[in-house]
Amino acid sequence: MRILLTGAGGQIGRDLINELLRRSKEPPSIVATDLRTPDAADEQEHVRWSRLDVTNEAATRAIFADFKPDIVFHLAAILSARGEKDPVTAYAVNQTGTWNVLEASYAARVKRLVFTSSIAVYGPGLPDPTPDAVPLQPATIYGVTKVSGELLCDYYTRRGWVDCVGVRFPGLISASLPGGGSSDYALFMYVDGVRYGAYEAFCRADTRIPLMYMPDGVRALAEISEAPRHKLRRCIYNVAAFSPRADEIAASVARAVPGVRITYVPEPVRQGILDSWPKALDDTMAREDWGWKARYDLDGMTDDLVPRVRELLARGVDLSHSNR
Numbered sequence: 001m002r003i004l005l006t007g008a009g010g011q012i013g014r015d016l017i018n019e020l021l022r023r024s025k026e027p028p029s030i031v032a033t034d035l036r037t038p039d040a041a042d043e044q045e046h047v048r049w050s051r052l053d054v055t056n057e058a059a060t061r062a063i064f065a066d067f068k069p070d071i072v073f074h075l076a077a078i079l080s081a082r083g084e085k086d087p088v089t090a091y092a093v094n095q096t097g098t099w100n101v102l103e104a105s106y107a108a109r110v111k112r113l114v115f116t117s118s119i120a121v122y123g124p125g126l127p128d129p130t131p132d133a134v135p136l137q138p139a140t141i142y143g144v145t146k147v148s149g150e151l152l153c154d155y156y157t158r159r160g161w162v163d164c165v166g167v168r169f170p171g172l173i174s175a176s177l178p179g180g181g182s183s184d185y186a187l188f189m190y191v192d193g194v195r196y197g198a199y200e201a202f203c204r205a206d207t208r209i210p211l212m213y214m215p216d217g218v219r220a221l222a223e224i225s226e227a228p229r230h231k232l233r234r235c236i237y238n239v240a241a242f243s244p245r246a247d248e249i250a251a252s253v254a255r256a257v258p259g260v261r262i263t264y265v266p267e268p269v270r271q272g273i274l275d276s277w278p279k280a281l282d283d284t285m286a287r288e289d290w291g292w293k294a295r296y297d298l299d300g301m302t303d304d305l306v307p308r309v310r311e312l313l314a315r316g317v318d319l320s321h322s323n324r
Helices: 013-023 057-067 080-085 087-107 142-156 184-195 215-228 246-256 268-276 284-290 296-313
Strands: 002-006 030-035 046-049 070-075 112-118 163-170 170-172 197-202 211-213 234-240 261-264
Touching: 002 013, 002 057, 002 215, 013 030, 013 184, 013 215, 030 057, 030 234, 046 087, 057 087, 057 142, 070 087, 070 215, 080 087, 080 142, 080 268, 087 142, 112 142, 112 215, 112 261, 142 163, 170 184, 184 197, 211 215, 211 296, 215 284, 246 296, 261 268, 261 284
Parallel strands: 002 030, 002 070, 030 046, 070 112, 112 163, 163 234, 170 211, 197 261
Antiparallel strands: none
16 A cells, blocks of 8 residues: 655644554555655654655656555645735645645546545534534635635546545644644643643633544544545545533643643634634534544543653653744
């Protein structure tokens, strides 16, 4: 099995590589692409890192033609908060990059393309929980480009050019540096809670959005990549785990980090983005079609994440962020 990942150096990629290696009976051959130079810790058997800018059509086609992947995981993206600061780059990476990856997949006869979408495709005023099939009126350039990516994936699948599947992720939480998403406040309750004993969140205490722990997130990608096409009623599916208020996350952190102080100073732009998202997702179709089910709840994530954060900080890993 030959697997290619775009944006492999981001928040999802490293954990996904480990999940793919773990679940394979025979070790796959993996090409991990990103603009970033990989760290020494990224080097491992069966994985080759290669620099790729997905906005470069010729370079994208060339690496696909050379490697001839069976499966592609398209992770490269500019996320919501960063995208609002630089919408031109967000459009180039998220829109043009996705087009280039689809075209390269078609030319290289990729068997399946897995697309990562987001709750950012939704707008305000939707049912709670929000099902798959509702009007998509996003409030950010990130959401706009993810809607377009979903539609392109569906179009290429219906034309028989590329078999595309994917998931709409909640906010993803992991023991690694986030990439500029509006849900980052949740992770930094853990990171700064351990590191400083305090964190000033950029959202209100009553903010509630869907969240998911990264081990469930990468498992969702791996599972949908293996799902038989005849069982799938959609290309892109909601996947859900838990939907806590910000102060409920703080309470869970305090259980594992006694004495931690979490305060709230809403930042208007990011708070507005958070308020435009669903409070919870209905993932009934994913459960019925390909057996999806999250394994971690909020406290389960806390119990696993706090020791991981402590270990990373003890090793001197940079978990800095821009809103301190």
